[in-house]
Amino acid sequence: MIGRKISVVGIGGAGARIVGQMPSDADDGPITFAVDTDTCSLVESSATERIQIGEVVTAGFGTGGDTQQGREAAEHDTAKILAMLENMELVVVVAGLGGGVGGGATPVVLGAAQEAGAATVCFVTLPFDFEGAQRKAAAAKDMEALREICDTVVVVRNNSLFESVDSRDIAGVFKEADSLLSSGVYSLYQMLALPGYLRLDLADLRRLSSDTKGECLFAAAGAEGEDRASKAVESLLTGSLMEQGKLAERARLLMLSIVGGPDLTLKEIGQIMDGISSTVRPQCRVVMGTSVDDGWIGRISLMAIVGEKRKVRPQVETEIPQQPVSEHPAEGPPLSPIAAQPSKKRKRRPRQERLKLEASGRGRFKDVEPTILDGEDMDVPTFIRRGMRIEK
């Protein structure tokens, strides 16, 4: 997907803050946008671009939790939003559900992104318990609206997110929690932006979330220094985002992204995969990808998106976004791009680690054209792709 355009859009106060924490500079990393009605939140956000919406609706203030106003604000400025999303191929949206802007404007932005021809992925936080039942109910309603429009919705529970950071002062807690979330979103970007052998792509994510009816949960962890691989996987698996490991045990599908420095070793990847496969059930489908970022020397970041339940049989036909809806599409199911070429060399562009699986894993199919489905080489044994351990 290199050479394609990816942007991360934070909507509302939460979105603007989280996106603002993303490691981004002009020519490396995604373009980040903050979109809000609230001028204060925009001023504070360090997103690359800040877009104010609904000036005539809220006069530069928040909506006070009014989803209707949030929606109107966005509808008022769809032209601005469309202009911002022009030429984008993938739009990752981050928002706090329960907020007026986060809940109301997000569906409008997603709609605009799709209209602009982009694929969409959505990360949303669910309110803390202490925010009360009303907010929770509002968030649940927002969630439904999102599922209508975006089939890749990844959920982050604020309660779990905040349990997983240890800082005493409230400001520190927020900052750490937001940076955990933003680095998770960033590793998704790293993973999607890079072609390579063990890479994940949008199709994996879309498939994962459509297999689970949008009930995808997010977890991230990282570690530095000695033993970082085992520490990272340990803290990922036992962290509160994984419900102290219970989530991993229930998982049906787990997409794992491993980001490390040029010093990331195969042994470390092995340790991480061993940790994962000894925790999840054997039936759990594990898809993983690795990428190497020069700025990540001495550290490892893990990001997991976990699906629990199998989708119930849909009553209505579910539509795959990104694919044009036509009476007679010219092709069958879209194959993901097999190898996109980088448009130009960039200095800190993360490199894709090539893993040499023994004898390529394709065995008797090594001379025939590979069967690639959703970016996966189906000729490679399933148990290898899923990282399953087989007793000899």
Add this chain to the structure above:
Amino acid sequence: MAIPPVVALEIGTSKVIALVGEMREDNYVMITGTGECPSKGVRKGEVVDFGNVSACVKTALEMAEESSKVAIRQIYLTVSGGHIQCLSNRGTVPVLSQEEGISQDDIEQVVQVARAINIPPDRDIVHTISQHYCVDDQGHVLHPEGMEGARLSLDVLVIHGVRTRLNNTIRTVQDIPMDVSDVVFGGVCSAISVLSPEQRRSGALVIDLGGGTTDFVVYNGNVVTSAGVLGVGGDHITNDIAMAFNVSTSQAERLKKNSGSALAGKANRSQRVSLPPEVGFPGRSVNLSALHTVINARVEEMLATILHQLESEGVLSPIGGGIVLTGGGAHLKDVAELVEQVFGLPCEIGKPRGITGVATATDGPEYATCSGLVQYGFKEYQSNRRGPALKQFFKGLLGR
């Protein structure tokens, strides 16, 4: 005049098989000749080595000639391969005369429009299957003639594949030389062979678990409503086993057939199966439960992929007739149970229906495709005598 015999040929990844069928009274098809040869030069359902395949085809046809005492000049041929896909198209025309209602002309017109479909230039249409008509907003009309309305639409399902790959198979046969009467998608043949009329009406899914490909076809309301091919088959299971336990392909094949299971977790964890030594591979033993885990992972993935595709097309909801498995892979132990788990629908192993004759040799699920093709041949012959409609779908494909 007696109906001429039909010769059906399947160039499968594992076997090349030819069947000669004759129509008997009561519309029963009698198989009067068979020829079979282990396949060489076919991968994932597609010809990759002309010379080898052509030799296999000759052997199979010669055997069939000999046993049926029929001189074979013309055959029906199945095609498959991961490139085969389907898509639906809707054609709409204005009704010519509002007063008289929908005429035969309108119907012919809408059929033309619905068939004029844009597929990528490197592809050929294998089948065009009419689904149902719509008159204005009223859907699912079967016989629109005489109805009143302003617009008439027809939904068709088009099964298409990459021209060069289809031609590789066709050319191999034509070069023998042998005339190809018609080319039929293998999955459709399997479905014709094993589905009961009731299943075809109330909806059924047929999955053909072949050596190189897994073909699937959904029937509903007496027509094919979806079809496709997964370029993954029994060979992949065997390869996975060979890689997992570092054994030869033939040892892996034996493990799969003799000790395999599609379900994991049934075997005792400590149970082992031993393998006799082979040139280059010492005798050894393999953990049975691990063997099942490897097979289960692969087969579950294949099935889930099909489920996913069919669900996204929305064609699975009215499946009253359940799932029927064909192909050699249907012999895999516990596979029907796994299918039931994945799809949540009852599943049975298919048996070719409506044919007799050299039966015992050809009544396994791996013969469904070819015996379905024999039946297809007779159906086509009969409808050609009624009208030339069917024939014209295939003109382009055979390049004549």
